[in-house]
Amino acid sequence: TAHHPFSPEFLDLCDRLGIVVMNEAFDMWTVAKSPNDYHLFxxxxxxxxxxxxxxxDRNHPSVVIWSIGNEIHDTPYPVVAKSIVARLKTIFNTEDPSRPVTMALFRPNTTGDYKNGLADMLDVVGQNYRENELTQAHKDKPTRKIIGTENGKNRSNWLPVRDYAPYAGMFLWTGADYLGEADRAGWPFISNPSGLVDRTDVVKPIGWERASWWSETPVVKIGRRVTEVIDTSELPTMVGVAMPQPKGPGVLNDWTPSDLKPHSEKVEIVTNAAEVELFLNGRSLGKKPRNADDSAIKYDVPFAPGTIRVVAYDGGGKKVAEDELKTAGAPVAVRLVAEQNTLAPTFDDVGYIRAEVVDAKGVRVPDASQKLTVKVDGAGTLAAFDNGDPTDSTVFQSPTRKAWNGRALVMVRATDTAGKIKVTVSGEGLKPATVTLETSAAN
Structure with a gap:
């Protein structure tokens, strides 16, 4: 939990879903991170x-480890910091002797945590980022138990964990885009876009890349490389913050570039299968093996409108997964897909309806940005309307907002136990679409 106690309801949800939690108590000790934060108390x-x-929280099975602090600024003062570690660790170990205690160390090589004994006061040594430093700390003292307490999503963050067995695991910053720390990107951003999924739970290309590294089921996804990304995770903090990134989206999961004339496209395949074969409009572009370093499998593809498809094979040559993208035409209609069929009028019951702007053949138009309007009739009401765009400041309760990447998400609540909820989404120059949900009494 980053970086303070979360609600019991959150831990209840983790218990039910089997999500492993590092439960963190403090984001600062006696040294402030902002003028009015918890350091005052x-x-x-x-x-x-x-x-x-x-x-x-000790009776929540989802909690597997406690953290007594995140990137604590007291550590440059080891006498003070070590006394606090000793005090807090005694409390945690006394109240719950069944779970280990860690701490998210920040630049421990700079503050000397691995040499002055502070790190070794912890049951499990945790460090944020700089995975190779933590690996070396274990090699220097193999009795240490180590875990990544906050880590980046890049391959350079992943490989030290994958390739070094004592590295217990890693917690990613972040799993989902979130409403907060938008100032890191600056206006017009209203949310932080660092997640593997966006605010509407659409998986980003980097999310599929992660899935290809650790999923236990076959994964294969096609991406179109638009801009390169500079990995700043190993750089000093202020250098990394100041490093300008190339403008653009990185990788896109579509086959609709802005230029539809003949040109070369850089296609990247992420997979956990042994081998892939890429096809363009039914013609094979050849097979390639999975890269040993988990990097994307790359093809230079002469662009042609139509269908690009990838087939993934296991070590025996059996097809285990496939993915395809199609070139979109002009936007003509809205398509709705409801994730639930029935809703109850309770606080926890929310219906999700995904809206897509599609062409005449039903292909999502990835650059569609028409204004969409949602209308809810019957035994329900609009709870929120979002599109995942981190720069869209439209209020979530507004019935009108633009599509982003050809998508939006409608959220509705039931107002009665018997009846129907009719949801219609229309757009500029688009054929509207309607779905109907049933309402029922709460289970």
Whole structure:
């Protein structure tokens, strides 16, 4: 949990879904990160708060490890920091002797945490980013247990964990785009776009890349490389923040470039299968093996409108997965897909209807940005309307917003236990679409 106690409801959900939680108590100790943060209360309240925190959450099976701090700025003062570690760790170990205690160390080689004994006070040594440093810390002292407490999503972050067995695992920053820290990108951003999925739970290309690294089921996805990305995870913090990234989206999961005339496209395949074969309009462009370093399999493809398809094979040559993209035409209609058929009028029950702008053949138009309007009739009401665009400041309760990447997400609630909810989405120059949900009493 980043980087403070989360609600019991969140942990209840993790219990039900089998999500592993590192439960973190503090984002600062006695040294401030902002003028009015918890450092003002830490000395007087941290022992009481820590004890209450453990007692509240220790019966949640999803919690597998405690963290007593994230990127704590007291560590340059080891006498102070070590006394706090000793105090907090005693509380956590006393109230819950069944789980280990860690801490998200920040630049430990700079503050000397691996040499002055602070790191070795922890049951499990945790470090944010710089995975090779943590690997070396274990090699220097193999009795250490190590875990990545906050990590990037790039391949350079992944390979040290994949290739070094003592590295227990990693927690990614972040799984989903979130409403917060938008200032890191600057206006007009309203949310942080660092997730593997966007705000509407659409999986991004980097999310499919991650899935190809650790999924237990076959994964294969086609992407079109538009701009390169500079990996800044190993650079000093201020250098990484200041490093300008190329403008553009990186990789797109579509076969509709802005230029439809003949040209070369850089196609990237992410997969966990042994081999892939790429086809363009039914013609094979050849087979290629999975790369040992988990990098994307690359093809230079002469663009032609139509269908690009990839087939993934296991080591025995059996097809295990496939993916295809089609060139979109002009937008002509809205398509709706409801994720639920029935809703109850309870606080927790929300219906999700995905809207896509499609062409005459039903292909999503990836650059469609028409204004869409949602109308809810019957035994329901509009809860929110979103599109995942981190720069769209339209209020979520507005019935009108633009499509983004040809998509939007309608969220509705039921207002009665018997009846129908009729949801219609229309758009500029588009044929509207309607879906109907049933309402029922709560289970």
């Amino acid at each position: 830490f000395t007087d309240w941290s022992s009481l708060d820590a004890r209450d925190f453990v007692k509240r």
